[in-house]
Amino acid sequence: MSSTTHNHTDASCIFCKIIAGSIPSMKLFETDKVYAFLDIGPIAPKHCLVxxxxxxxxxxxxxDDYLMEIAPALKRIAIASGEENYNLLANAGTIAHQVVMHLHWHFIPKPDEKQGLGVGWPATKPEKKELQRIYDELKQKL
Structure with a gap:
């Protein structure tokens, strides 16, 4: 199904408009279910969106059938980029830094310490009992 024939779009969404062609993009490739393009506000050269x-x-x-094409698309970009170090990132929710409310993955090269994604990793050390509680809860729901 092409982007112009399915009804699962939002007329006010910038990414839906890009898919439809009403907003230009630097399209790298597309399939029936995914669209890949160069980010116009990159944090490193070759920063792309899928x-x-x-x-x-x-x-x-x-x-799920749309999600199944995301990883192969990101892999294709990673290979084409020739980059050795990179981040793959999807933010979900405003407090998780999502700006456009259309799911998207970033392919962000990390060519050196200055360019690319800077990440803080505030690791914690929960007690074994708390980890077990969390594990049990997730395992039961899966």
């Missing part, structure tokens, strides 16, 4: 052609803000909003 988006499903199904409008939804979070991974839980997108059908």
């Amino acid at each position: 988006i499903p052609k199904w409008h939804g803000a979070k991974i839980t909003d997108i059908p």
Whole structure:
């Protein structure tokens, strides 16, 4: 199904408009279910975006058959980029730094310490009992 024939778009969404062609993009490639393009506000050279052609803000909003094409698309970009170090990132929710409420993955090269994504990792050391409680809860729901 092409982006112009399915009904799972949002007329006010910038990414839906890019998929539809009403806003220009530097399209790298597309399939029936994903669209890949160069980020116009990159944090490193070759910073790209991969988006499903199904409008939804979070991974839980997108059908599995669309999600199954995301990883191969990111792999294709990684190979084409020739970059050795990079981050793959999807933010979900405003407080998790999501700006466009259409699920998207960033391919962000990390050519050196200055360019690319800077990440803080505030690791904690929970007690074994707390880890077990969290594990049990997740395992039961999976």
